[in-house]
Amino acid sequence: MLWRALSEDEPGPKSAGLFAEYWPFYHRWWLKEGDSARPTYRQCRRALQSHMPELMPLYDAMCEQAGGTDHAARFLSFYCPPPYLSGCSQAIWPGEEPVLVRNYDYNPNAFDSLILNTGWQGRRVIGTSDGLWGLVDGMNDAGLVVSLTFGGRRVVGDGFGVPLILRYVLQTCATTAEAREVLRRVPTHMSYNVTVMDAQRRYLTAMLSPDRPAVITHAAVATNHQENVEWISHARFTATVERERFLLHRLTLHRDPEEKFIAAFLKPPLYSTAFAHGFGTLYTAVYRPRRAEMEVRWPGTVWPLSLLAFQEGGRHVQIPGAA
Numbered sequence: 001m002l003w004r005a006l007s008e009d010e011p012g013p014k015s016a017g018l019f020a021e022y023w024p025f026y027h028r029w030w031l032k033e034g035d036s037a038r039p040t041y042r043q044c045r046r047a048l049q050s051h052m053p054e055l056m057p058l059y060d061a062m063c064e065q066a067g068g069t070d071h072a073a074r075f076l077s078f079y080c081p082p083p084y085l086s087g088c089s090q091a092i093w094p095g096e097e098p099v100l101v102r103n104y105d106y107n108p109n110a111f112d113s114l115i116l117n118t119g120w121q122g123r124r125v126i127g128t129s130d131g132l133w134g135l136v137d138g139m140n141d142a143g144l145v146v147s148l149t150f151g152g153r154r155v156v157g158d159g160f161g162v163p164l165i166l167r168y169v170l171q172t173c174a175t176t177a178e179a180r181e182v183l184r185r186v187p188t189h190m191s192y193n194v195t196v197m198d199a200q201r202r203y204l205t206a207m208l209s210p211d212r213p214a215v216i217t218h219a220a221v222a223t224n225h226q227e228n229v230e231w232i233s234h235a236r237f238t239a240t241v242e243r244e245r246f247l248l249h250r251l252t253l254h255r256d257p258e259e260k261f262i263a264a265f266l267k268p269p270l271y272s273t274a275f276a277h278g279f280g281t282l283y284t285a286v287y288r289p290r291r292a293e294m295e296v297r298w299p300g301t302v303w304p305l306s307l308l309a310f311q312e313g314g315r316h317v318q319i320p321g322a323a
Contacts (some may be wrong), residue, residue: 136163157210285296
């Protein structure tokens with residue numbers, strides 16, 4: 001898998017180039033249930049304006065770089081996209097230094113494999129791209145870190161794809177308290193767990209759902225279920241309960257030093273090679289907000305990246321099990 005790290009202060013030629021490269025694949029995915037299954041442009045724009053008005057100038061700029069077509073604009077709104085599932089584990093290290101570690105488990109053929117460092121709207125943000133301007137994890141220049149896991153429920157409703165919600169949090173929030181209010185009010189189209197931590201190590205995990213209010217918890221661990229397991233076959237297949245228990249033991253019984261805690265994410269039961277069944281671990285991310293640094297890790301490889309001293313580049317990575 002080729003990974004790239006790109007930087008852009010405002011949507012411009014790099015955004016346009018990425019859209020041209022990825023759009024044929026995203027377009028097929030977005031249309032897999034037919035054009036009529038997706039909201040109209042007017043509905044998408046109205047939803048964004050209602051729930052995330054601060055993003056409107058950025059959304060318009062992204063649409064312009066994408067060519068301004070109807071389908072591109074509707075896709076980039078992230079409003080009521082097709083359903084999609086991922087695995088994932090994430091936890092906050094219990095030491096004094098604020099550190100968030102996560103595994104992202106997904107289909108390698110449906111993944112951007114892209115780290116973006118953006119200065120859009122005057123806010124510096126670094127994170128792992130999804131949908132070309134959404135994020136599955138990231139950090140901003142205020143020291144706020146966010147990461148998501150799938151919530152293990154089949155319900156689909158009216159709301160936004162969670163990667164755009166994470167982008168919105170990082171563009172507009174500086175503290176965990178501010179992020180809490182955003183996560184309570186912005187609707188999501190599926191169930192996700194979003195862990196938030198700021199540079200003062202104040203943290204929460206929000207359990208988001210399209211059919212019930214967000215549940216805000218002080219959990220330092222999130223896998224692929226919410227308060228109770230509701231999708232039993234998915235829970236068994238992904239071992240969500242076993243991974244949660246393993247991480248809770250690392251937090252409460254073992255009290256691992258930082259490096260040992262991170263290393264546990266690169267081994268079973270957290271690390272998955274189940275790509276033949278749809279998804280496995282594509283990467284481990286480590287965020288250190290006080291240092292404004294992140295790392296992307298694979299077995300035997302560490303790629304350090306700085307929010308404020310970012311260097312563009314690329315890595316060819318051999319991911320075990322991902323043929």
